Amino acid sequence: MDPVPHKFYHIHGFHSRSFLDLYGSSKPEMAFTFECLKYPMKKFYDTFSSGEFKGDVLIDITIGPFIQHLYATLEYFRHIILLKPSDHCIVEVKKWTDSRTGAFDWSHSSTLATEMEGNRVGCEQKEIKLREAITHVVKFDLNKENLTDPIKLPQADCLVSWSTLDCISKDLEDYVRNFRRFSKLLKPGGSLILYGTLNSTFFIVGGEKIHLVKLNENDLRSILINEGFVITHFEVSQKQAVTNLIDFDSVVFCTAYKEQTL
Template identity: 70%
Template sequence: MEPESHKLYHVHSFHSRNFLDTFFSSKPEMPFTYEGLRYPMEKFQNAFSTGNFKGDMLIDISVGPIIHHLYEAQEYFRDIILLKPTEHCIVEVKKWINSRTGAFDWSHASTIATEVAGKSDQCEEKEIGLRKVITHVVKFDLNKENLTDPIGLPQADCLVLRSILEAISKDLDGFVRNLKRFSKLLKPGGNLMFYGVLNCTFYVVGGERFHAVKYNESDLRSMLSNEGYVITQFEIFQRKSESDLIDFDSIVFCTAYKEQKL
């Protein structure tokens, strides 16, 4: 199937709860327990715990209404701002932040977070702490010069990109353009944390195929370098799960800092 026949996340949207149930639930039959939950939580936890990623504000731009990779961030940032392209996704996130009836149950993720951190008796505290530190959920629009117009955001100390560029870009040129635009949200000298899927062309939500940009390790290293990032960590994990819901072959987690212009 050609990319043009696939839907685009930020244009056509998907049902946020279906997305969470498919890729991030606690159901025994959910195939991505490691790749979608434990592995990213381990990577982000380990990175944050070094103390090299800290400051006043972190901006997270992730596909769908996911928050579980940010549990440890609450220890190192005063404010976390989430950027989302669809109202449906924003509503889903806010349900959880405000502990509303019918919100997605992330308790299985908070359990993993406390296990990874070696603090298995603090599940509830982890959830409460993350809810408090997520101070804003803001809509972004790729058609606007200021992505968050009419809201103007200060540049962040840390920028997290999780599987978003491959979901909103039609091709590699679009990937580069969107990386450049998102990078403007990060202070010179600030840190980038990137988590994505390599060699992916589609994923399925609610029986509908959504487009993903296919890129490899060499592509990503080159794009980050060209955008002025110095890579400090780069890890690739080969896919273990078996499922026709998404066709990636491996996961990449990397960190980098944005060079300060002289």
């Protein structure tokens, strides 16, 4: 057993810029080009360009200040609402959305998104459109009955979760409880997109281990079905990163829809 307890994302937080440098930058030493940039961006692009995922409101509960996957949503949703558990993370996101000095440089991701779409829209224009589409960045609190109290959010047409549920849940039972709470933000019939790692227990930021609940393919399938979701796509891809920053063996990309209640 690890003698040093892992920290929890929603309780202890982590340094957002260090997280971006390690897991989302264009630096040559960044080990997760496949897992955090090319693969998820392609999966999100393919999913939304199918035309089957669209509506008015998309709620995103992605880990850290990641925004790279959201370029794919721009033609299909009017409003994007980001939910984050820490003020530090919210500040980092807003630096970028407000084009402030010192904001993280996401140009490598907008370039990749532009190439995927056949260069129909320039990189700078794509970044402008995403900044305009992100209408709210809201803090959530697991201790509150309404996760975003005092703000009451509209129910979403699409809910996106990238690893946040894995970080805020102590174990599988807790994962189910948290999944149930966040899924209430989604309209009946609405679409769910999940992306994250499988069989992982931690990732490292700033030399500190951040907890991840260990989740396998069967666990995730069972949770979705038991919580009233119909899986429409489920894809597992083996890891390509060679690193000690996170212990995982694969990533999963899943789409589903919330069954209508009678």
